[in-house]
Amino acid sequence: MDVLTRVPVREQEPAVRAANFEEVCLGYNEEEAMAEAARCLNCKNAQCMKGCPVSINIPGFIAEVKEGNFEAAYHVISESSALPAVCGRVCPQETQCEGKCIRGIKGEPVAIGKLERFVADWAREHGIKPKKAEKLNGHKVAVIGSGPAGLTCAGDLAKLGYDVTIFEALHQAGGVLVYGIPEFRLPKQKVVAAEVENVKALGVKIETNVVIGKSVTIDELMDNEGFEAVFIGSGAGLPRFMGIPGEQAMGVFSANEFLTRNNLMKAFLDNYDTPIKAGKKVIVVGGGNVAMDAARTARRLGAEVHIVYRRGEEELPARKEEVHHAKEEGIIFDLLQNPTELLVDENGCVKGAKVIKMELGEPDASGRRSPVEIPGSEYEIEADTVIMSLGTSPNPLISSTTKGLDINRRKCIIAEEETGATSKEGVYAGGDAVTGAATVILAMGAGKAAAKGIHEYLSNK
């Protein structure tokens, strides 16, 4: 076999999967994983690890996979990550570990993400659990939010012997892994619920249906319920809209609403009560991973779907794999275009969008070339559903109810990168609540850093 090329990973055929919610990627089997692992050069100065926000010992676990020691490989990963089955599926590996892989200089980088996924799936199927702390240290820590940041922070603290309780606002644990990322990319029962169970197996308690800032505040948790430290991993929940005419029409949804109805509330299944509307022709505005998720969900619900994005293909913020999968499934990309108005019929329902063509100008502060409208290029497109996927900003429920917690201009909680420490003693934060909308793995990295910060704080107290 050619060492420069990856062992291909099996996927559902595009035409088949565009009509179902089953997972797109089927993953490696044992032989395939071992063959792919054999491509790893086992670099002494492993660049891939530098690309990993939680510094997984990548060459270490791959070396075990190569030998067929899958359980050992799992324990290597578990030292650094609480959610390997999730990360193996949703991390942007191309810009992280795989982006730095030395094998990738001449050929294709080692499929690190697919190998991580294989190891995590294998461990789950064989009932392997992460190792629990031998004894508790008697310190109580509260974690707010059961998304990737919260689960990671809670898992790491539990391994150190802390008595950790996670408070989750929704009725199910997992945060964005449950309400945001669709089933076909991240199976809820098989993968997310199982990873949450692994965190619980470490001794972490999870209390659902508690909205911190409403049901109880951080100050009350610390003053009345005996929590000595708190980690805020509440995510970036507030959807952004464009502020253009017609946005309040019926048939216009935030990607958050559309995805939450479908993923958390399982509207795509007949026996669930929550309704969803995908319509016949859907416009998704935006070009990130969430936009791809919304588009591919609408496609599976039977719609013709257009992604309208104001920059070009190169600038799409979504993972390459998601864009590729979306195209294969028949999503139409209307690039370098931007809606200026949503058109509304006499009943108040959206019936289309007025769209203006764009061209790319000079690079902006983010380094991306900024889109500029082409005067007079406006035209109308039809649609009975419009999904706004323009990113989110942090929810003020916590910052507005916690004394002495500083936020920045963008309403994000201010926290030190190294330790997660905020302006309030004993309170740490990380993930989207601090950075604004980012990725699962960055949130996990922040959860990890905060666990370390909390451990140091409580050890020296």
Added chain:
Amino acid sequence: MYPIVRREKLADKIYLMDVKAPRVAQYCEPGQFVIVKIDEEGERIPLTICDYDREEGTITIVFQTVGASTERMVSLQEGDAFEDFVGPLGCPSDLIHEDIEELKKKKILFVAGGVGTAPVYPQVKWLHEHGVDCDVIMGSRNKDLLILEDEMKKVATNLYVTTDDGSYGFKGTGTAQLQELWDNGNRYDHCVAIGPMIMMKFVCKLTKELGIPTVVSMNPIMVDGTGMCGACRLVVGDEVKFACVDGPEFDGHLVDFDQAMRRQAQYKTEEGRAMLKLQEGATHHGGCGNCNS
């Protein structure tokens, strides 16, 4: 799980339940709401808090069956439990933040319509307990649909009951009753109107003419109730607000009711279908020839 410790049928299709939810009962205030979910397959349903008992750790909810999930809620008995019950959500009523002595100087009127009587009750009760007088107009379509009349009698200074068909009390709407009170020389400084959107719209139209500042409690479609989904957005003045975090109470003279009513009807067909499926089972689904399932 959140056990139901009391269940009562108040009127046709209107039920009251006391639910054990200590975390919610600990800090909730009048004007706030909860979201309930019966089981794994159920919808998240927002319901305004009707009463609470901090010592018992219970919350009283009142609901009317309007869709598949509320229809299923009816089958729950005392001893059964909700799988999920979260709150308190939204902001407490503005009234409870005001200076009590200032409130005592005001002539306050509540206009409650239908099941909206339930969220009006804790506010009137709160004012009564703090020694503040207020008048209440409570209306329903007919006598059989009236709820909480006895409870309201105990806490309202003057209670005016109306029915659309005249089967009990004043014949006509709450708005018509308000007009009559005004014509008879009653004056009010502040009005709180809670009920169906169409009722709140007409009360606000009148109070605007009469120059009475009016607060309404909006109950639009919601999913998470924490500001995440944006489904509950509505236009208030020139601003887009989220009922779940900015509300549920708003200045009634600034709310765009027509748009809010349209948005509320967004899932009507889907809800109707789910309800028919529940009521008629296979006889409808697969029976009419138009449905695929």
